[in-house]
Amino acid sequence: MTEKSTDDLALGQQICFPVYAASNMLTRLYRPALGPLGLTYPQYLVMLVLWEEAPQSVSSLGARLHLDSGTLTPLLKRLETAGYVARARDAEDERRVKVSLTEAGAALRARAEPIPRKLAGDLGLSEAEFEALRRSVWSLVKALETPRGAGIP
Amino acid sequence: MTEKSTDDLALGQQICFPVYAASNMLTRLYRPALGPLGLTYPQYLVMLVLWEEAPQSVSSLGARLHLDSGTLTPLLKRLETAGYVARARDAEDERRVKVSLTEAGAALRARAEPIPRKLAGDLGLSEAEFEALRRSVWSLVKALETPRGAGIP
């Protein structure tokens, strides 16, 4: 008696679509705030990671953001051109490239500081709704970090 | 006494980042399932909308998916080349382009039917968690659909 399949393909039934739509919409929401800083949204995420810890290798940035070198290498080159980061081969292990903050890159943090609070306010969600949402979405990321295709005991 | 700013810029504090990461990860999760059908993930979303109602104009597809013609036009041309949709100017209003399903496009629905349930299972979330997450993320989309930059009474 499973309702004869309540149309699993309906857009409104999906979990994947609202995540996809919200991601695109958030990128658009951030654009006006990030434009004056000379950053795109993915570049901003890279800076967030570097502001937490620098220098870091390309692969550790990738592990944190779930991005690979094919995406990060050109992005980091643009951040380097912008003067926010420096890239140099690690002397300890010549395979690695260490990405460090320039003075301008470190200073940019102060200008980025008000952005999260301001944009969170633009959402018009209550503090409780916001917290619940943040926990929910992080739990989805955790679930996605655990591969299931092969099955787990 | 606001805790002296608990580092609003920390990646773990963001709502935007997990949405972004989850979106990319979901696209990767769907790829193996969609590859055999000859669809990319955004193309799959367009097909979901068309399976609900066809024909539709480019702009109504865009309104539903929050995408514009710059994204949809080349994507629809690829779906046309693949033989899943047809595009034709609307005789009623020559500005519009009506996107309709071909026989192959309509038939593809049967092959896509098992995908949502299968991939939802791969997440390893309980039914309750899944429902809560779906509602949460949809509420974020709704919040993002309501522009706030100018302020609402």
Next chain:
DNA sequence: CGGGACCCAATTGCGTGCAATTCATTTCGC
């Protein structure tokens, strides 16, 4: 009915994302 405002799709240019491949370097097996 004439013309300007508006609407819709297409195009252009740039920056991601990612699979697949390549190349240098390091590590490991023996």
Next chain:
DNA sequence: GCGAAATGAATTGCACGCAATTGGGTCCCG
């Protein structure tokens, strides 16, 4: 130690997303 496997970044090719612009089509107002 030495060659093979493994690792890390870069490169290539393709498909988005989206701002900005273009150009044809419709509507509207006098």
